[in-house]
Amino acid sequence: MLEDGTGLSEIRIDDTLVATQEAIEYANLLDDGTAVAIVQFRGDADQVATIADETPEIISCTVTGGEAWLAYLQYEPDEVERTLYELVDTEAISIDWPVRDTADGVQVTLFGEDAALQQMIASVPDKIDVRLERAGEYQPDTDDPAAQLTDRQKEIVRAAIVAGYYDIPRRATQQDLAAELGLSQGTIGEHLRRAEAKIIQFVIV
Structure with missing residues (x-):
């Protein structure tokens, strides 16, 4: 379990x-x-x-x-997790992935407007202990491979993951992604290749 x-x-x-x-x-x-x-x-x-x-x-x-x-x-997420996901979507807040486990609990970096962040924190269920460690101007984690990607590349890679493009066996094709995102298959393929190359070079080189 x-x-x-x-x-x-x-x-x-x-x-x-x-x-x-x-x-x-x-x-x-x-x-x-x-x-x-x-x-x-x-x-x-x-x-x-x-x-x-x-x-x-x-x-x-x-x-x-x-x-x-x-x-x-x-x-199937539990009630608490589903509530947190819905709060992020409702308040137009983004998560700076990855989310890491620490000795003190799960560490999450969020970015968005101050009012939206405060509203989300206030809306977190009482059963979750939330502590704001610091606030300020957003600084991306340069040690995160995903930080090397453009916003468009992240969008397409995430869509590919959700659709099952990277599953074994593969559950979606580049043509499927093109239809879903309203782009040409060539554009999808180029974005995926560039994103994959950036991540592999960051991890291996």
Whole structure:
């Protein structure tokens, strides 16, 4: 099962801890009420790949290999998590990904107008303990691979992830993405190639 207020901090199968979360690279609430997330874990990737069979709230799970790896999850969020996603959308606030676990809890960087941020904080359910650490001019995290991408590239990559373009087997094509976003297939392909090249160069070089 998954444990934590967000449902994504630890993965246990048969009461055995098989992986721990290090960061949420991206998450989004879908129109059908489910959520998708790209999560960096450390642990047994092969075991986590079976989590959809073991845990009812997990609809699907695709993982990469390695000691520290990524999992693409579609799952049923709990009430608290769904409320937080809805608040972000309602108040026109953006999340600076990734979201990281710390010894003091989940650390989230938000950016938006002061009034919207204050309204969101005031609207957070009482069961969630929120502490504002600092406020000021937004400074992107230059250590984040996603910070290397343009806003357009991020939009297309996120759409590709949600549509299942990176799933194995692939559930969407560049043509599908082009139709969804109202762009040509060539434009979609070029944006994806440039985004992938930037991320790979940032991580590997």
